[in-house]
Amino acid sequence: MTTTPDAEIGRSTEPSKPIVPKSASEALRPEAGTPPPRRSRASRNQFVVFLNFLLSIIVLVVLAGGAAVYFGKREFEGRGPTMVDQTFLVKPNTGVQDIADQLERRGLISDSRIFRLGVRAYGNDSALKAGEYEIKAGASMHEVMELLKSGKSVMYSLTIPEGLTVEQAFERIAHHEALSGDMPAAQPAEGSLATDTQRFTRGATRQSIIDKMLAHQKQMVDDIWARRAPDLPLADINEFVTLASIVEKETGRADERPRVAAVFLNRLKKKMRLQSDPTIIYGLFGGKGRPADRPIYQSDIDKPTAYNTYQINGLPPTPIANPGRAALEAVANPSQTDELYFVADGTGGHVFAKTLDEHNQNVARWRAVQKKQAEEAAKAAAEGGQSEVQAQ
Known part of the structure; x- marks a missing residue:
């Protein structure tokens, strides 16, 4: 039995390839499957530091912005600096910046910039209205904004x-x-x-x-003239207002006005003179009115003027005052009565009469009341004078 001399255990039997020398450029190229060379540790550390710095800046900006919003909102919503109620006037065509500056100068808000930014944040740049406003003590900037937005002027x-x-x-x-x-x-x-x-x-x-x-x-x-009673002895609307002005000046009691109006209308129907004291006063003093301490003298009653209804027939040529609704209503729809006279009763009202005799009795009672009032006033004045002397 013979063996092959070249056969060895674990050795390839394929012929080996010849070795071809590489060029210099090929020698520098990485072969397929070979990982690229890693950056240096120093280069990698600089990039990480930059990313960390950038992230830190972003975080700080976000935190600062959040803090600014938080504290700004707290200031915008917090109690204002004014200690008393004050009025503030916003003129037409005034911008938010001018309004904010004026509010700060007046001490009604603490910071015009925060107020301006708050108004903008709520979308109210063009919503603030002209007018005069009452700003309550301690009102917040938010409350001031809402007030100026509402237009609820003083x-x-x-x-x-x-x-x-x-x-x-x-x-x-x-x-x-x-x-x-x-x-x-x-x-x-x-x-x-x-x-x-x-x-x-x-x-x-x-x-x-x-x-x-x-x-x-x-x-x-x-309106009232159109709803008047059908049988009034008045020629036109001017006479209507004129008589209403006389009724207005004769009594301040609402319950008496229709009755007083009826007396004058009854007298006009009978062609009697009205004999109203307020017409004397208007004839003497006109629209200025009688001085408070000036009484009516007998000579005033006897003095003829265009307004003195003791001397003229019928109504004066014009009203003697501005009548209110109640007096106008009273003349348009007077009480149904035959009374022709009235005189003061000493309690702020009047007592009425159908006949001259009854009226004269009422006048006598009124004069007795006046006399008593004058005596009491003189007595009180004398006692007051004595008290002053004793005190001295």
């Missing part, structure tokens, strides 16, 4: 009581500090102004208030 009022003349009403309008603009050059007719309360915001013009009062009075007079 409302002022002007009251013209029943029985004032046009001249007296004009004086009140002219001196109201919340109104603006000039008064009209000429006054309207006596009795043509509504005797009620007008409400308005600061800056409303005096002319606009007067126009409203004229319109309201005309509408009311026309």
Whole structure:
């Protein structure tokens, strides 16, 4: 038995390939399956540091922004600096920045920038309205924003009581500090102004208030005149308002007005003179009114004027004051009575009579009351003087 001399255990029997030398460039290329060379440790550390720095900056910015929002919102919602209620005027076409600056200068908010940003955050940049507002003590910036957004301005009022003349009403309008603009050059007719309360915001013009009062009075007079009783001895609407103004000046008691109106209407039907004291006063003093300490003298009663109903027949040429609704209603629909006289009773009201004899008795009682009142007043004044002397 023979053996192959080249056969060895574990050795390949394939012929070996010749070795071809590589070029220099091929020698530098990595062979397939060989992993790329790793970056150096120093290069890898610099990249990680940069990423960490960038992440830290982002986190800080987010935290700072969150803190700013938190503290800004707390300041926006927190109690304001003002210790008392104050009014604040926003003029038309004023921007949020100007409003914020004015609020801060007035001490109504603590920080104009926070207020401005808060208004913007709520989307109210163009929602703040002109007007005058009452800002309560301690109001937060959020509450101030909502108030200015609501447009609920401070409302002022002007009251013209029943029985004032046009001249007296004009004086009140002219001196109201919340109104603006000039008064009209000429006054309207006596009795043509509504005797009620007008409400308005600061800056409303005096002319606009007067126009409203004229319109309201005309509408009311026309409505009541249209519903009048059919047998009134009044020629026209001017006579209607004139008599209502006399009733207005004669009594301030609502329950008496229809009765007083009936007395005057009964006298007109009988061609009797009205003999109303307020007409004497208007004839003497006009729209200015009688001074408070000026009594009516017998010479005043005897003095003829166009308004003195002790001296003229029928009604005066114009009203003597601005009558209210109750007086107008009383004349349009008076009480059904035959009474022709009335006189004060000393309690703020009047006592009525159908005959002159009964009326004279009522007058005598009234004069007795006046005498007693005068004696009591003189006694009180004397006792007051003695007390002052003793005190000295």
